Amino acid sequence: MGYLRSKFLLKTIFPFSLILTHSVYFKKLKNFILSVQCPLDTIFTVGTGSIFVKKNHSIILKTYLYECERPRLFVCLPFFCGVIGAAIYEHRAVVPQWSAAPPASLSMFQGKYGLNAGAFWMYIHPVTLFLLMAALALSWKTARKKNLLITAAGYLAILGITAIYFVPELMAITGTPFSETVDPSLIKRAQLWELLSLFRLAVLVGLAIYLFLGLTKVAAKESNSPTNTKVSVAQPQRVGV
Numbered sequence: 627m628g629y630l631r632s633k634f635l636l637k638t639i640f641p642f643s644l645i646l647t648h649s650v651y652f653k654k655l656k657n658f659i660l661s662v663q664c665p666l667d668t669i670f671t672v673g674t675g676s677i678f679v680k681k682n683h684s685i686i687l688k689t690y691l692y693e694c695e696r697p698r699l700f701v702c703l704p705f706f707c708g709v710i711g712a713a714i715y716e717h718r719a720v721v722p723q724w725s726a727a728p729p730a731s732l733s734m735f736q737g738k739y740g741l742n743a744g745a746f747w748m749y750i751h752p753v754t755l756f757l758l759m760a761a762l763a764l765s766w767k768t769a770r771k772k773n774l775l776i777t778a779a780g781y782l783a784i785l786g787i788t789a790i791y792f793v794p795e796l797m798a799i800t801g802t803p804f805s806e807t808v809d810p811s812l813i814k815r816a817q818l819w820e821l822l823s824l825f826r827l828a829v830l831v832g833l834a835i836y837l838f839l840g841l842t843k844v845a846a847k848e849s850n851s852p853t854n855t856k857v858s859v860a861q862p863q864r865v866g867v
Contacts, residue, residue, distance in 0.1 A: 699764060699841055702757035706781075706834055709754055712746065713827045721823070725816035727808045728799060735800040751785060761841075773840020780833045784826060792826070795819050 720743070724731050734741045758781060762774040799816055802809075 699761045699770070702754065702761045703834075703837060703841060705750065705754040705757055706777075706830075706837060709750055710827065710830050710834055712750070713823075713830065716743065717820070717824060717827065721820050724800060725813070725820050728812040728816055729802045729805045730808050732800055732802060732804055736804045755781065755785070765840075769843045770840045773836055773843070777833045777837040777840070780829065784829065787826070792819070792823060 720734075720741070724734060755778075758774065758778045762771070762778055765771050765774050795815065796819065799812060799819065802812060
């Protein structure tokens with residue numbers, strides 16, 4: 627009777643406790659298991675983690691509880707969004723100014739105290755890429771792997787294209803000596819650069835959304851682990867001697 631009661635309560639009560647933090651959730655689950663009457667050596671399977679109740683009533687986590695990794699994985703998201711925010715700022719406040727009528731509009735880049743946006747971009751990209759790779763490594767055996775892998779691959783592709791085209795072209799345009807005249811060929815190059823950069827920004831926004839959707843997934847193992855939060859109780863097989 628105690629076994630059936632513990633099975634029923636675990637199936638009906640504790641799934642609703644998922645709204646709590648994971649540490650509080652498993653602490654409550656541990657206290658509950660220790661308080662109910664259940665057969666010896668019962669195995670409680672909760673989501674992606676298996677909890678054993680041994681004969682001495684000690685509790686051991688058998689499988690990796692990937693949900694505990696989620697706060698660490700989310701660190702990469704603000705950095706990724708920071709890249710997008712900085713790009714939006716540049717396209718709203720900086721790019722329209724220098725691309726309006728080069729070389730007459732390039733005064734902000736000239737002189738000893740000219741604008742040096744590279745001082746920001748040369749640091750934010752490596753940090754963001756490192757955090758993405760770390761999150762991918764931590765999520766390699768979970769359902770988040772696909773989202774993180776595609777995001778990291780897309781981000782690497784964008785960085786490659788940026789290094790091959792966007793940075794050299796930007797340096798070539800903004801490095802043109804200041805003049806009061808307007809060069810139509812420079813205007814066309816600046817407009818093309820801005821258009822392609824906006825497309826690059828749109829891709830980054832799409833990757834950020836895809837990354838967020840991946841980080842919010844329930845991190846079930848790719849192998850035969852369930853992806854839902856059902857709680858079940860099963861008897862382990864005993865090996866005789």
